[in-house]
Amino acid sequence: MNRSIRRIAVLGSGVMGSRIACHFANIGIDVLLLDIAPKELLPAEEAKGLSVASPQVRNRIVNQSLETAIRSNPSPIYSKSYVSRIKTGNFDDNLKDIADVDWIIEVVVERLDIKKSVFDRVEQFRKPGTLITSNTSGIPIHLMLEGRSEDFGAHFCGTHFFNPPRYLQLLEIIPSPQTKPEVVDFLLYFGDKYLGKTVVLCKDTPAFIGNRIGVYSMLALTHLIEPLGLTVEEVDKYTGPAMGHPKSATFRTADVVGLDTLVNVANGLAQNAPDDEAKGVFQLPSFIAKMVEQKWLGEKTKQGFYKKVKDAQGQSEILSLNLQTFEFASQQKVKSSTLEATKGVEDIRKRMKVYEKGTDKAGELFRAMHYPLFEYVSNRVPEITDDFFRIDDGMRAGFGWEIGPFEVWDALGVKETLAKIAAEPKRLPGQTGEVAAWVHEMLAAGCDSFYQVIGGVRHYYDIKSKAYQPIPGSSSLIVLDHIRDSKTVWKNSGVTLTDLGDGVLNCEFHTKLNTIGGDVLQGINKAIDLAEKDFKALVIANDGKNFSAGANIGMIFMMAVEQDYDELNMAVRMFQNTSMRIRYSAIPVVVAPFNLTLGGGCEFAMHADWVQLHAETYMGLVEFGVGVIPGGGGSKEFALRASDEFKADQIVQNTLKDKFLTIGQAKVSTSAVEAAELGYLQAGKYGITMNRARLLADAKAKALELAEAGYIQKAPRTDIRVLGNQGLGIVYAGANSMYAGNYISEHDQKISEKLGWVMCGGDLSAPTEVSEQYLLDLEREAFLQLTAEKKTLERIQFMLTKGKPLRN
Template sequence: MSNKLLVRRAAVLGAGVMGAQIAAHLTNAGVDTVLFDLPAKEGDPNGVVTKAIANLVKLSPAPLADKALAERIVPANYETGLELLKGCDLIIEAIAERMDWKQDLYKKIAPFVPAHTVLASNTSGLGINKLAEVLPEEMRHRFCGVHFFNPPRYMHLAELIPARTTDASVLEGLETFLTTTLGKGVVIAKDTPNFIGNRIGVFSMLAAMHHTEQLGLGFDTVDALTGPAIGRPKSATYRTADVVGLDTMAHVIKTMADTLPEDPWHAYFKAPKWLLALIEKGALGQKTGAGVYTKRGKDILVLDLQAQDYRAQAGELDAEVAALLKERDPAKKFAALRASSHPQAKFLWACFRDTFHYSAFHLESIADTARDVDFAMRWGYGWSMGPFESWQAAGWKQVAEWIAEDIVQGNAMSNAPLPNWVFDGREGVHGTAGSYSPGRNTMVARSANPVYQRQRFPDPLLGEKFSQGVTVYENDGVRMWADDGDDIAVVSFKTKMHTVSDAVLDGLQQAVAIAEQKFKGLVIWQPKEPFSAGADLAGALGALQAGKIAEFEAMVANFQATSQRIKYAQVPVVAAVRGMALGGGCEFQMHSARTVLALESYIGLVEAGVGLLPAGGGLKEFAVRASEKAGPNGDVFAELKTAFESVAMGKVSASAFEARNLKLARDSDVVVFNAHELLYVAKQQARALAESGYRPPLPARAIRVAGDVGIATFKMLLVNMLEGRFISPHDYEIATRIATVVCGGEVDRGAVVDEEWLLKLEREHFVALAQMPKTQERIAHMLKTGKPLRN
């Protein structure tokens, strides 16, 4: 049997919160998807599902990468629709967490499931082997658990849980599909309650709740302690509980209590009294508007247990503890935490200690290696380091001794001893040979599944270093490199947020020149997000305030020259974009031969927000594209409308698909779902273009423009907005100039101009705007606050 899982069509069973969003993400990824639920009591039998699909469009963050995709999901129900399963290659069951309901459904669908189809349960903690028991013998080897984290489009983690009967080839095929097609980070978990992520994650929340009470800290103080200050998400502990839903939280805790009677920490698997009291009142967190936190007017208040009421938030890090957490050396930081008598420091040490203790004690039973636990916590809970990485970074042996001491003295939550392997002389669990597996008592390398060859730079674990290639050229702004013997070079920016400075402009031009001589293609790619936050505003403002207008104009001309150099390079230049690509960053990808976009690409020409207009060739490019699209007799103005609105309103795409809709990306640009595969795909695209006899486009010398009539039409729209007070007079000024440039200036409608003419218009209007006091106020405000000023 081949292990290539070909998914032409998928089915999702259950149109609840998770099921509907999994169906949405499958559809994002181009998988034809059928969504099932119970038949509606009256009217259209598919009514339940139709309603769930309609709701997807309203959710935030958006499960669909493009609202139009909602129409592609096929609604079905278990009474009249089961025949549809016969055309499905993958079925994901995502109904409510009840063993009996799930098993009944499996019996019902079994006769309709084809002989090759993979069936997976998206349970967050029920036994996979137990679920498999009701399946007919011939289906068991194609059944396993696949646990997506909420929201499925954005959370990188997918836990894959084999049953004893699951075929290895089925797992490998599903892992490949989840990784490349859906863009997930896959961790293989053992069939134990709550698997890896929620087992450790929920325990760490229970530990935090226990120590909150022991040390008498406020909920807001604990959230200040357990968020970004220790490399965790802003939602920290209690905000996370509110977002998840306090009822869901209580349900998960009860599941742990019911299914883990032997766990040495079992005594703590119960919801605190205050949590149950809130649930009884119907205060379930974010979904009901009140939980641990509530909003009154504009203020967010926090529950005070002493006063039995909400109060203003006051909880912040004590200065002494905040200073201690800023310590760069983890060994010094942990030593200071343990030595401190400050309640906040004691709290943090206790939380780390008990989570390390719990993770080490259970590692062998829940996962194959320590790597799986650390990735589950990073990808599923947003921790910057997993528990084993944190422990190893702080000094494995020393921390192990401290934990052992605390256990003996009765300070730890449980008196269960640490496993023997912790003390076998090791310096940690991650090393060059891989990560430790207590079950096999050896270091285990990363997965050999061929799908991982597509990740040139996988998410690195503590101590892992991936070759950075050979430097071909470097200056203060960029580094150009290639792998040994490779014919495609890569150039990356070295500036903060990958902003575009003079050194980046000069470096890019130099990189293109070298690529033309020595390589078949060039990829612009950044090792970390964002792709680029745009031009270096601080440098620009400095030149302006010093009155160096000529210097400022030269910088703009150099920007345009760089974009043109990318466009007309003799080898294909491919932009590999993920995260933000704003302003100049967006313009560089517009000029590349092709862009490869990660699904989560947030692209925009946002210069209007700082009182400017795009002048790196972006507006010129819109005019060129509109002329090409309209052809000799078409309506150029109609082709410009969307692009003009995108720029004038400073819109930023919320996905790669939306970037296409906003005309900030081309329909021919490629979308990649796994950000770790972006570089691989971009290099393949560059190579394919080169191998197919790539030539740059011929210079655009006959661009038909919308001219004065186009400008006048745009102005009519703008005057209405100005009179309705939707925009300020300065916004009107900026937008009018944007319209003037994209329409080719005050020339006749249908007049023919060349690129040089349009670039000159861009420069003139950009420099004119830059000298206006209101624009300089906007730039200064953005630099100071990071927020746009409406003046």
């Protein structure tokens, strides 16, 4: 593929435009962000003597939009330094500059006439062959091409980034009949590999795939509230994580997105999909119409299905809307035997079976939602897509479902569910109890599921060939779920070791939150033993929701409460020794973190030969929050890295101070890039993978590269320069002043002094070179001393029971 993208133009700097610009800046591309020039001065501009011709006035709209985006939380940009990659301008002065870009992305208001007027101007400056796409959530793509040139049409496509584009993985690509196939192929490739998206090829149908199915699912649920007698709280409790959906579930999601946005899409579907048998679902229930009329649109209007208020004591409370009385009241606790039954079922597919059998309102809602949904999605093939797996991709990546509707159907049994679909009461418009003919044809062809894993590669039932075919692109991915059963070489209660092929072994955690206890430490050491004997390299990676939440603090708490300090000393020593084995094994070790990578998970990454991490990695040493210092080699490692950064012409205490504060303030990165800026990663020893699905394959490739380059086992360091009393004086003075100013508690001061003691090498009269083992011994001693403190035990207990840190 000869096309490359070095510079893009984003036309329109609103909520989506500015954030799309930021995400392209995230991947290293220069961005030209343009918007309209103001026609009038603001009072503040007038007071400064500016005119509408002044550059700061002409670019006011675009600059304010970009600034608002950068200040937003969560941030759309990996690092503030990346903002320099975005150049701003306006349509009047700078549209000519699009002649120098490789891709033009139009993100103006969702009105066809305005989009077409922008394209009229674009054609004056766009050079032939430049990609041109319109970001839209539903305007038909073919209508935008009226009056356009042949070259424009050949290189034009619809794109639909889901908001916020950095975090939501779905990118829909909607070609027109004029779009060159190679342009479509490039956009699919670029979106996957470089933007890190799940890229879904869509037909030019109303709302495309994600919103067509997602909005149907949400609105179908609203039509079930009255017949099932459900409350707002019940709906969100039943349709949240237990069902494999996000925490925001249904109504909280509507409040965040904005009820007006949901209504606009629904109205568009009601008007533009006249042949949809379930179009009545897109007719709004009376309570939604009433909410829109009263401007109860969600967070943007401070009330929707929920409303945040302060009680008489000044405490915040979130009230919920009673859909019968239309009054807000305190939320009622939701109890459900079905939800209780699902709690211990980690496997989402097994959990779906438990949920379906529920005998209370939760189980009834599950069936009332899913049976019509199965009917609906089967009927959308081939209308909105020829390949049903794209619907599942869209729901997972765009709406945060753990598994899509066809995957849920598979989990329940395709054939077994048909009779249930037919027997389900017909509560929804268009619901008949009949699924599409191609599903019956699939079963008749001897294919009893929508998906199969064959030879470690996921296949789907192809309607045209009536046989299973590999999902495009899946052969280049490594999915542990698909190979674990046949490639496991060893396992215990917390770890599975899997042969990835080509001489690479994988060590996978599968404890709760992937926390690290004795079973995980045993598994890592076993993995290194086996890899040194029979493999070329080791990867430490998993397919969980987070890489690791750190050490099993429950285990530490029990040992400390029982004052079993010999056992605790042994456990901490084993943790440290495991980190050191990761660094000093005879084979290269690559750690592949993603999402939460805290405490011990961070320490393992810090000791690896290479860290191949996902762009969305939130890494940090957070032990201060539970009253201790990093005890798995993290405190030692920051002292070592400070030593390596000391320079003769600089004040070395400042380098030590920066490292100390990163641990002392429990800083957690908000991206992989920030993890490097905070010092958790080292230059030349890490790589960033944009697409989470590719992380394990990238980690394996790097492990092989290190092995085949001629890996040489290293020896532990004995040349770490520590500052002794020279550094301790600064640490102790700083901690004391922070305590005196009420910035930290007395116990925080004590933890700070223990950390300083380790990082400065203890009571040494002058800067001295010490070994790693010397620092590890200090680290372990300080860790054990802190676990004997009552306030530390209070912090650990609070974290275990409340799930958040206690400052005591």
